[in-house]
Amino acid sequence: MLRKAVNLIATIRALGVTDDVVLNVLGEIDRTLFLPPTLTHKAFENNALPIGQGQTLSQPYTVARMSTILRQHMIEQDIEAPHILEIGTGSGYQTSVLSRLFKHVCSIERIKALQFQARRRLQHLDCHNVSLKHGDGWQGWSSKGPYDGIIVTAAASHLPEALLQQLSPSGCLLIPVGDAQQHLYLYQRDGDTFTHQLIEEVKFVPLVPGDLL
Ligand code: SAH
Numbered sequence: 381m382l383r384k385a386v387n388l389i390a391t392i393r394a395l396g397v398t399d400d401v402v403l404n405v406l407g408e409i410d411r412t413l414f415l416p417p418t419l420t421h422k423a424f425e426n427n428a429l430p431i432g433q434g435q436t437l438s439q440p441y442t443v444a445r446m447s448t449i450l451r452q453h454m455i456e457q458d459i460e461a462p463h464i465l466e467i468g469t470g471s472g473y474q475t476s477v478l479s480r481l482f483k484h485v486c487s488i489e490r491i492k493a494l495q496f497q498a499r500r501r502l503q504h505l506d507c508h509n510v511s512l513k514h515g516d517g518w519q520g521w522s523s524k525g526p527y528d529g530i531i532v533t534a535a536a537s538h539l540p541e542a543l544l545q546q547l548s549p550s551g552c553l554l555i556p557v558g559d560a561q562q563h564l565y566l567y568q569r570d571g572d573t574f575t576h577q578l579i580e581e582v583k584f585v586p587l588v589p590g591d592l593l
Contacts, residue, residue, distance in 0.1 A: 463528050464531065466478060467520075467587065468532065476502060479510050526549075529551060535559070538557065565579065
C-alpha cells in the first residue's frame with residue numbers, strides 16, 4: 381500500500397467499508413494522478429475535489445462503498461468475469477479502481493476534455509481492460525452490453541430506462557437519484573424481474589440530460 385494512503389484507508393474502514401480487496405486497490409492507486417497540480421496535496425483526504433468543467437472527483441469513501449457493493453453482487457451471483465459499465469468517467473479515478481476489480485470496464489463521459497485526460501491517465505496506469513466513449517450516459521452503451529454491473533457516478537433526476545435494459549439477466553445497477561436530496565439505489569435484475577433497495581444518502585454532481593460538450 382502507498383504510505384501516503386494509509387490514513388485514508390483507515391478512515392474509510394472506520395466509516396464501515398471493510399472489503400480488503402477494494403481497500404487494497406484504493407491504497408495502491410495514486411489519487412494525485414487524477415487531480416489538477418494545484419490540488420494534489422489534498423489527494424489523500426476523504427473529500428470530493430474539483431477536476432475542472434464544474435465536475436468533481438468523488439469522495440474516496442464513496443468510491444470504496446460503491447465498488448464494494450458491486451463486488452459483493454458479483455460474488456453473490458457467482459459472476460466470474462464481470463463486465464461493467466460506468467456512467468461519468470470524469471477524472472478516470474473510479475474507472476481505474478473498477479479496472480483493477482473487474483474483468484472489463486466500459487465508461488462514458490459527456491465532456492470530451494475530461495475524457496481525453498482520463499484516457500491518458502488510464503493508459504499511463506496500464507489499465508488495458510477499459511473502453512472509453514464520449515457519449516450520453518442516459519443512453520448507456522448498448523453495443524458493448526449486456527453488463528453484469530452498471531455504476532452511475534452522477535445523480536439522475538429519474539431512472540434511465542435504457543440502463544435497466546442493458547443489464548445482463550442477473551446484473552445490477554447502482555445509481556444516485558435525486559436533485560437537492562439524493563439517494564443511492566441498487567437495482568437488481570432477475571430475468572424479467574427488477575427489485576431495488578435504498579442504500580444511503582449521497583451527494584453527486586447531476587447526470588446532465590442531452591448535449592455533449
Ligand atoms: N467517477 C468520476 C466522477 C466524475 S463526476 C471520478 O472518479 O472522477 C460525474 C461525471 O459525470 C462528470 O465528469 C460529468 O461530466 C459526467 N456526466 C454528467 N452527465 C453525463 C451524461 N449524461 N453522460 C455522461 N457523463 C455525464
